Amino acid sequence: MAILIGSSDKQKYPLVAVRDGVVFPTTENVLVFGRQKSVVAINESLKRDKEIILVMQKNPSLDDPTKDDLYDVGVLATIKNVVTGEKGEINALIRGLDKVKIVEFIKESPYYEVKVEKIEEEGLEDEEIQALVKYISSQIKRAINLGKTIDFIFLMNILSISSPQDFSNQVAMVLDLRENERQGLLEEIELKKRLKKEVDYINREIRILEIEQNISTKTQAKFEQGMKETLLREKMRTIEEELGAKSEDKEVGEYRDKIKKAKMPKEVEEKTFKELKRLSQMSQFNPESSYIRTYLDWLVELPWSAISTGDVDIKQSEKILNEDHYGLKKIKERILEYLAVMELRKQKESQREKAKPKKQGRKEYQPTILCFVGPPGVGKTSLGRSIARSLNREFVKISLGGIRDEAEIRGHRRTYVGALPGRIIQGIKQAGTKNPVFMMDEIDKVGRDYRGDPTAALLEALDPEQNHSFSDHYLEVSFDLSDVFFITTANILDTIPDALLDRLEVIHFPGYTEDEKFNIAKEYLIKKQTDAHGLTDLEVKITDNALKTIIRRYTREAGVRELERQIAALFRKIAREIVEKKTKSKTLGSSDISKYIGPYKYSSQIIEEKDTIGIATGMFWTQVGGDILFIEVATMPGKGQLTLTGHLGDVMKESCRAALSYIRARWDIFGMTKEFFNKIDIHVHVPEGAIPKDGPSAGIAITTAMVSALTRIPVKRDVAMTGEITLRGRVLEIGGVKEKVIGAHRAHIKTIILPKDNKKDLEDIPKYVLADLNFVFINHMDEVLKEALVFPKKKIQEPFILSKQFAQLRKPKSNDEKLN
Numbered sequence: 001m002a003i004l005i006g007s008s009d010k011q012k013y014p015l016v017a018v019r020d021g022v023v024f025p026t027t028e029n030v031l032v033f034g035r036q037k038s039v040v041a042i043n044e045s046l047k048r049d050k051e052i053i054l055v056m057q058k059n060p061s062l063d064d065p066t067k068d069d070l071y072d073v074g075v076l077a078t079i080k081n082v083v084t085g086e087k088g089e090i091n092a093l094i095r096g097l098d099k100v101k102i103v104e105f106i107k108e109s110p111y112y113e114v115k116v117e118k119i120e121e122e123g124l125e126d127e128e129i130q131a132l133v134k135y136i137s138s139q140i141k142r143a144i145n146l147g148k149t150i151d152f153i154f155l156m157n158i159l160s161i162s163s164p165q166d167f168s169n170q171v172a173m174v175l176d177l178r179e180n181e182r183q184g185l186l187e188e189i190e191l192k193k194r195l196k197k198e199v200d201y202i203n204r205e206i207r208i209l210e211i212e213q214n215i216s217t218k219t220q221a222k223f224e225q226g227m228k229e230t231l232l233r234e235k236m237r238t239i240e241e242e243l244g245a246k247s248e249d250k251e252v253g254e255y256r257d258k259i260k261k262a263k264m265p266k267e268v269e270e271k272t273f274k275e276l277k278r279l280s281q282m283s284q285f286n287p288e289s290s291y292i293r294t295y296l297d298w299l300v301e302l303p304w305s306a307i308s309t310g311d312v313d314i315k316q317s318e319k320i321l322n323e324d325h326y327g328l329k330k331i332k333e334r335i336l337e338y339l340a341v342m343e344l345r346k347q348k349e350s351q352r353e354k355a356k357p358k359k360q361g362r363k364e365y366q367p368t369i370l371c372f373v374g375p376p377g378v379g380k381t382s383l384g385r386s387i388a389r390s391l392n393r394e395f396v397k398i399s400l401g402g403i404r405d406e407a408e409i410r411g412h413r414r415t416y417v418g419a420l421p422g423r424i425i426q427g428i429k430q431a432g433t434k435n436p437v438f439m440m441d442e443i444d445k446v447g448r449d450y451r452g453d454p455t456a457a458l459l460e461a462l463d464p465e466q467n468h469s470f471s472d473h474y475l476e477v478s479f480d481l482s483d484v485f486f487i488t489t490a491n492i493l494d495t496i497p498d499a500l501l502d503r504l505e506v507i508h509f510p511g512y513t514e515d516e517k518f519n520i521a522k523e524y525l526i527k528k529q530t531d532a533h534g535l536t537d538l539e540v541k542i543t544d545n546a547l548k549t550i551i552r553r554y555t556r557e558a559g560v561r562e563l564e565r566q567i568a569a570l571f572r573k574i575a576r577e578i579v580e581k582k583t584k585s586k587t588l589g590s591s592d593i594s595k596y597i598g599p600y601k602y603s604s605q606i607i608e609e610k611d612t613i614g615i616a617t618g619m620f621w622t623q624v625g626g627d628i629l630f631i632e633v634a635t636m637p638g639k640g641q642l643t644l645t646g647h648l649g650d651v652m653k654e655s656c657r658a659a660l661s662y663i664r665a666r667w668d669i670f671g672m673t674k675e676f677f678n679k680i681d682i683h684v685h686v687p688e689g690a691i692p693k694d695g696p697s698a699g700i701a702i703t704t705a706m707v708s709a710l711t712r713i714p715v716k717r718d719v720a721m722t723g724e725i726t727l728r729g730r731v732l733e734i735g736g737v738k739e740k741v742i743g744a745h746r747a748h749i750k751t752i753i754l755p756k757d758n759k760k761d762l763e764d765i766p767k768y769v770l771a772d773l774n775f776v777f778i779n780h781m782d783e784v785l786k787e788a789l790v791f792p793k794k795k796i797q798e799p800f801i802l803s804k805q806f807a808q809l810r811k812p813k814s815n816d817e818k819l820n
Contacts, residue, residue, distance in 0.1 A: 002337040014041040015053040015112035019060040020179050023096040024169035034089040035783035040092050041111035050079040072102045073187045123191035129164050132195040139202045146209035168194050175201050199356040252280045263305040268477045272299050303434045308393040312343035315391035324386040327516040369462045371488045374509025377559020380489040388437035396427040406452030411474035421474040444490035455497050462503050511558030513742045517551050518602050525564045533571040540574045541587045549590045569597050607748050611790045614709035617720040620700030621736030626743030631701045633709040638681025648687030649694025656684050659703035692717035697734035699725035704788045714790045720744045721753035729781035737761035745769045
């Protein structure tokens with residue numbers, strides 16, 4: 001209900017916007033007015049009858065609120081007294097009269113002037129209202145006991161007021177409320193509802209006060225306990241000094257026992273006791289005490305004398321390596337040799353120690369540090385775990401990839417907050433023994449910047465001559481790493497500094513062949529993924545042909561990670577079908593693979609359908625395996641230009657020029673005229689131009705294709721060749737023979753031409769591959785042409801004529817030049 005106030009000449013009142021200090025009816029409060037508009041309004045009110053309208057702002061942060069920024073319900077108040085400050089601000093004692101609602105803004109400048117209506121409150125006093133008043137009174141007393149501060153005058157007013165309306169207004173003034181909550185109480189015209197809101201607000205305050213008191217009590221208790229302990233310690237020290245005796249507290253005693261149990265070297269133990277003495281003389285409130293405790297914890301928890309015991313059983317080690325990894329014959333042999341030497345030296349040293357006292361410091365035998373180098377996914381890391389299992393030692397692995405700070409290896413000095421030892425010492429602590437198998441992964445990916453070179457810090461740790469006294473910046477004492485079996489891994493050697501590489505014994509891991517991938521999948525991966533997907537051998541099977549299809553058409557990698565992912569993708573599809581009851585079991589054949597994991601990703605090179613002029617079959621290898629490639633040569637009328645296409649590298653381009661120079665130097669032998677090159681252009685192309693190609697090993701294939709194109713003699717389609725050519729026609733040794741031969745065998749090649757110096761490399765090739773191929777070993781390009789070209793029964797007249805010397809190449813080769 002709202003009624004108009006007073007007669008017509010008293011309907012207009014100056015208005016002052018207040019940020020959060022509204023005065024409720026029948027209450028008094030001192031307010032400070034400093035804004036220009038507010039000061040002008042107060043002065044205008046003083047000129048009239050000292051009555052003014054107070055209205056809260058919706059946003060307290062506004063310095064010059066508009067009428068839209070003000071609530072429409074406020075308080076009609078009277079100014080009882082004013083005091084003007086030094087800067088022009090007005091301090092006024094205000095008493096609230098009535099709640100009012102703004103009807104109209106008459107003036108907005110230089111101050112607000114409004115017409116208002118009085119708001120009458122509703123609700124008669126009853127028993128519930130009386131109960132609410134009593135409850136609020138008791139809760140205010142409780143809040144005061146918990147620490148709430150209330151002005152004494154307000155408190156006396158609250159306790160002495162008999163009117164529930166006045167009581168509610170006084171309570172609203174002392175509650176700790178947000179602006180919108182205070183405005184809500186002002187706008188509430190029903191007394192009972194307003195009292196209930198005030199009950200909620202006072203209860204909220206009491207909960208907060210109880211939490212604050214609880215925190216304060218606990219803090220005080222801790223402070224008093226700390227002061228009590230400090231006082232007692234000081235008294236104990238005084239008593240000890242007087243009696244000449246000394247005792248130590250429980251913490252120092254525990255550290256002393258741990259130091260003795262750790263069996264540290266003498267100099268380390270002395271350093272540790274020195275730090276312990278510092279701690280015992282230090283106040284517990286000294287910030288440095290926590291740093292010393294952390295330092296002591298590291299020292300006593302390191303395995304200074306704990307070792308994994310047990311002799312090396314070579315046969316058992318070989319069994320474990322074969323169980324965990326298929327193939328890798330040479331690598332396993334090298335590791336077993338290493339273990340055998342290590343065990344033999346251990347036995348000899350044990351015999352010498354019985355005869356002579358044990359010497360401290362560097363050991364007579366320093367084991368070499370192994371470095372496994374190979375493409376990703378070939379089993380370098382897992383082989384390290386197998387070595388640890390075969391030696392019955394703990395295995396620790398740290399990844400060095402991306403490390404750029406030397407402190408990651410050597411640790412931070414103790415002067416820094418949050419300092420810790422380096423990763424090597426952390427790994428030793430994690431292992432719990434001083435002789436774990438310690439693998440440093442991705443050593444080729446260590447970076448360097450302004451914080452230092454981590455590889456320089458590794459020089460000491462990985463040098464058998466020095467690591468018996470490895471120095472960590474945090475420990476400040478030497479730690480013996482000579483019993484640690486260090487293994488490092490890398491994908492390439494180019495980024496490893498020479499000084500570090502010189503300390504490593506490199507063992508190269510070649511990429512797996514197709515046959516090795518097939519056996520790894522059959523013996524390990526399928527079983528692993530079957531278990532991982534909740535399947536059984538009866539529910540899913542993969543035929544051998546299907547597995548080979550996945551290897552050839554869906555993966556192209558040196559390792560088996562992608563192969564494992566493809567098998568997992570298949571098993572996920574089968575698992576879904578079984579859950580949806582579409583099938584109970586499934587045997588996957590070659591034709592099913594594309595249905596489940598999509599079309600082929602890679603194609604396989606197959607030999608040409610017929611013998612062709614100007615196309616020779618070469619061989620290449622990468623980390624992901626070997627295959628064949630075709631060298632295509634075309635000739636056309638021109639001016640002696642040589643065009644090379646197919647994304648060839650510089651070395652391969654040089655091989656093309658060397659091949660052409662070899663042919664031009666022997667023009668008479670090939671039945672060509674001396675100026676033949678000035679009348680033709682030659683174009684050499686290697687298909688699959690998006691793939692970069694480089695290396696010298698395609699030299700004899702390029703030469704054969706050029707000779708074929710120039711003489712119009714076809715090249716045998718089932719003959720593949722590899723070898724570097726010189727200007728004199730000599731054929732030099734090349735690499736990757738194993739991968740190249742296996743790739744050629746997969747492409748249905750029947751005869752392979754290799755440099756004679758590569759004959760030794762056939763030992764690494766599987767026997768079933770050797771049985772299907774005919775090998776020809778050569779020293780000179782003439783021998784290649786005898787084997788590779790299909791000589792016609794009649795001489796070719798166009799466009800070139802064969803000489804008598806070149807005709808000699810038609811003679812059959814002797815059986816001594818072949819290896820079946």
